[in-house]
Amino acid sequence: MSSIATVIPHFVGGARLEGTSDRFADVYDPSTGKVQAQVALASKAEVDAAIANAEAAQPAWAATNPQKRARVLNKFITLIYEHQQELAELLSSEHGKTVPDAKGDIQRGVEVAEFATGIAHLLKGEYTDAAGTGIDVYSMRQPLGVVAGITPFNFPAMIPLWKLAPAIAAGNAFILKPSERDPSVPLRLAELALEAGLPAGILNVINGDKEAVDAILDSEVIKAVGFVGSTPIAQYIYTRAAETGKRAQCFGGAKNHAIIMPDADLDEVVDALVGAAYGSAGERCMAISVAVPVGKETADRLIAALKPKVEALRIGAPTDPDVDYGPLVTQAAKDRVLEYIQIGQDEGAELVVDGREGKVEGDENGFYVAGTLFDHVKPEHRIYKEEIFGPALMVIRADDFEQALSFPSEHDYGNGAAIFTRDGHTAREFARRIDTGMIGINVPIPVPIAYHTFGGWKKSGFGDLNQHGPDSIRFYTKTKTVTQRWPKPAADGGEAAGGSHFVIPTMN
Template identity: 45%
Template sequence: MPLSPCPLYIAGEWLTPKIPGTPVFNPSTGDVIAECPAGGTTEVNAAVEAAQAAFPAWRDTPPVERARVFFKYRQLVEANFDQLCQTVSREHGKTNAEARGSIFRGLENIEYACGIPTLLFGDSLRNIARGVDCDTINLPLGVCVGITPFNFPAMVPLWMYPTAIACGNTFVLKPSEKVPLSAVLLGQLLEQAGLPKGVFNIVHGGRAAVDALLTHPKVRAISFVGSTPIAKYIYDTGTKHGKRVQANGGAKNYIVVMPDADVGKTVENLATAAFGCAGERCMAGSTALAVGAAADRVLPELVKAANAIKVGPTDRAAQPDMGPVITGQHRDRVLSLLATGEKEGAKIIADGRGVKVAAAPKGFYVGATVVDGVQNNMTLAKEEVFGPVLNVMRMDDLDAAIEQANQSAFGNGAAIFTNNGRAAREFTMRVKAGMVGVNVGVPATMAMFPFTGWDDSFYGDLHIQGKESIQFYTQQKVVSSRWFGGDVGDVWKK
């Protein structure tokens, strides 16, 4: 089968440069399906210059007209929904249901951008002093950049550029070189929506492209989602070069299970939180903190649920419950961490290491795995596995569980399963995490709320999504005005 095209999009032109590339795999089969161009300074310069040239006209386009582009874009994304889902599943390995869910979340961000005329409202106060009026105006920054990860090829880019562009900025997207095809398709649809040339651009590449974007003098703001070490590097480098930066990092999310939790609903949510998207998400529930008798009530049913999860290829009509991880290298890392955990004394009670997929023997598969008896000093307790692995730690009481969760350097999400309102309130008030769920295993926010990671899960001040994203992509101007002269009526008579 011929490789899928993976062009750059610069100044309204789709380009296939003659530069070295990196392979793009179908994780379900292990086959190479595309070659992603490894762009660098030359390609980044061209994209940023195109965005800078397009900025004045787009900045001056009325917000209502900008919104109309995104109304059209929403229609196009919806009309091409199945193709987008297939592309996401093919290059990432998500099941069709997971791909659909992620694109729906992306659509919500497009819909949010459609409300930009009211989202850009400023404040006014007449007669703030005698004869003086004061107004605030929210204005775009200029060229903004999005650097996105492999785990959500469509959703995460849609967290960024619809809002940024609707605010009046221009944009350069650098998608993960592991999953560039979804970004290309989204860019083609945005072009069809009537966005002027140069307002949106796509460059591909790895470290060289990222560094060129971080240091380019005409880039004003950078949005990033990825691992914590890279997020810190993005933030440090970007801010050093005078850019606004919002950099979302990794996580180690805890789910507290109280003795009174509903067993069926808790097991269902734990399985979804830990094994959904093959565990490759920063909001995955990676560690269950079982309080008191909760372990004996919940673990037997959780093991049954994990063992029942069918793993297989996601690029065909018959869908599994869970797909592959992104690469063979990542699969091997997950397996290595499990082996280390076992050596350090943890007990694997649901073992997905030996999973075999006869229909796709070269795919990158790990089955759903539950590890009991994890302790603080173990590697599994410290490392973000980013795979279908759920650690179980046993706690004496809620205080101990909260203390354990708060020891983490991360702060993305946390959840509690209980029927006790007092326990839930205590947890939500005391746990150190930006997003908290009560009987919700994956408390990821929707488009109108910010994605509020804390601590080593986020570097910056203003978060992605919601009102904070509007603040991030705009700058305020305050206008104080006073008018001198004679009688107003006399002026009009002249």
Template identity: 55%
Template sequence: MKQESIEIEKLHYEKLHHFVNGQKTPGQSGRFGDIYNPALGVVVKQVPLASSAEVRQAIGIAQDAFPEWAATPAGRRAQVMFSFRDLIKSHMDELAEAVSCEHGKTLDDAKGSITRGLEVVEFACGISQMLKGEHSGSVARGVDCWSVRQPLGVCAGITPFNFPAMVPMWMFPVAIACGNTFVLKPSERDPSCSLLLGELMKQAGLPDGVLNVMNGDKEAVDTLLTDGRVQALSFVGSTAIGEYIYHTGSAHNKRVQALCGAKNHMVVMPDADMDQAADAVMGAAYGSAGERCMAISVVVSVGDAPADALIEKLLPKLDALKMGPYTHADSEMGPVINPQAKARIEGYIEKGLEEGATLVRDGRGTVVVGSEKGCFVGATIFDHVKTNMSIYTDEIFGPVLSIVRADSYDQAVKMINQHEYGNGVAIFTRDGDAARDFANRIQIGMVGINVPIPVPMAFHSFGGWKRSLFGDHAIHGPEGVRFYTRLKTITSRWPSGIRSGAVFNFKAGGEH
């Protein structure tokens, strides 16, 4: 315990930096934000919060780096991504430690999220194939027509705390591979991983100024939104902020993709394999302490029997769930990000009780021995939840599962379609006809059939519907390439003197 206290004291005085023009850059604003180790419940680092002037300087550096990087052959840009891929794999433990220390998720969870980001890097390695245009020869006599996709310029990304490795890697590798330069504004709650990624990109051979990491808060965000040199902006986070970013950025003539909140439902049909469904709920509802936009936070039981059977199977699993800090090898669920998040989640649990839901398992007051000040919230289950309750309507972003009982399959579909969010959804059933009908009728961007978290592979694109996505493009995959490039179409005619009879030499007395 004494050694742990010494390490905490040492970390408390560590001040982070920005990463600009290929260099670690100290903050100049004089403002700093606190970074918690959520398993300990104490501040361990401080992050500089950039001023508008600092962000504008980084944008200028990215703009200066753009012409040369855009002119770099796509194959050479891909080689940087290949090297970056290898560096991520060789630094996996270091990156996972940075994620877990500041976010709180277990090391296995952290490594899993880094691996999902790595898949997008691997997709970006094939950028030469994705940038191929279309060609039509002889659309008229002597006329050819073709299209190319060209980079936009300076792009920016604003990323959330819950996936400090994966989400940045959903953005900047594709943008940079397409020939753009990039300014990344990671969450000020856990920025160390993004700073490490910037350093690894430099080691991979990326020229200085192509990727810049600026830490900050609303002042930094507003600068990225309003500076005319930023051509496109990607965001992942809450709906309230995402809607603001979309409208503000669009008003300043930027291309914007804003991936926002979610309330993901999992429909459990009477014929579902209940063991499979229970295992799916454990991982999808409580993995990463529920702090992910694709978490299953609502189970819709078609009839009472699936709900009763599911609860019966979940309770012993919850009894066996091991909560603890990431430093314990047997930990299966870590803390939430900070004390404010813990208080907010526990407030929702109290609100659910007030609104009349049945609290089957209460995660409040969870104490982990050795981490008594940690930001732990235990796995929670509400039953008999109604659609007008806040625990149903709102994204809680914590380990709180609501069970809603629907009278019929059609009522379940209608309920989900009427929710304002449309990120992800799942159905568990043995009935192929029901699954096919569900996939076609449900108004949600990503659908799982006996798959609880239907996050697509990197060569497909990720994005929700309704108030879960603002903008016309989903993220990564083919949609990501389209977002970070603009289409140019060329029509060309080269007249032939032989065929046209045109005269190309001067003759006395003739027409010139």
């Protein structure tokens, strides 16, 4: 039994379900450092029970025509907008991002749900009339059955919605295993989906740790799993999913670069970098963490302009409308960032702005790190090779465009990269040649809109199909192809059967 008054439960079969494992994890208020609740951690038996519930509910949902499923999603979206302030404040209280940023988190998730409301069109197959003599061929997309999503702490609304909305629209039942660090918003989303008319059991939320993850991976009922988190766990889930015959799309870490050409508008670049690097305390997989100015003059001008901007960043309680960003999610996350700052110093990078002493008056125990800026970072430095996931921007100087291009292309991670330039040819060469999955041209955070697809390359992404857009429908459905022939009966003047044929049919 938990010693904390507030215990966040699971959501199974259309109702909140208290945990029975007698295992709990602390949920913190990042701005004060205090435990505000505990969340129940599911046992394998609890996960299996949720999966069985989903398996029982799924056939009737799959048999519901896609237009009716879309209507449920439309009502769900309406309810999310009606509760957006409540959801944003709840998200902010557990994650630490500011309330306006939390609203953006919710909005980007809703946009994928809006895309999924077109499911009646998105599920349409192909048809070929008279592919052969008297033969037609057509295809249909059908749901996989029960699918799962394992989602991260840094976007507790957006990523669950990216996963569950297309999956449910396509006729699947969904098992959501959100982060145990900020589990309340996924729980509320499930309740709102039920209120919107989603049948009980189609969306189940199971809170847990590795035991719950392994139970999902071991299940023979679950046919696909989507994951967003760190690269080591992405690789683990992708490998384990393959062993049990599941589809998997697993997205890991990132080291996103922004190349600054000498002709770029420096004021625009600085504003873009500060927002992209330090927003949400840098806890974004698409945050710009590496600036690559081309040429010494560009680099010197960039550092001179960045330094006062970073020093002036305002940190504080996420409910304060005047702060730029709030705390990190946990003490462990803060300690990790502080350790990397020390590593960078020890490696010889120039610490231009040191954010380690960032404090908020009255909340000295909050998980705050002020803005940090490094210059003269080298490719061999750990702070360059590894993901820090905090409010730290590093500058690695390039002599020319070719060297600048090589940094993101040769990095282990390949999530996103951006370039700032006024030259169309340079931008085109960058877009064509860069070895990353998502590209920004004078756009600092190149997250595609909902009806395109989101996904990184190399160690940032594992699997052939990406998140949202048409890829999401392909991922959560299987294609069935029908070849049909309706010969005219011989009694009605049709040709008599011509006997058995032992040669493979061809278009000849």
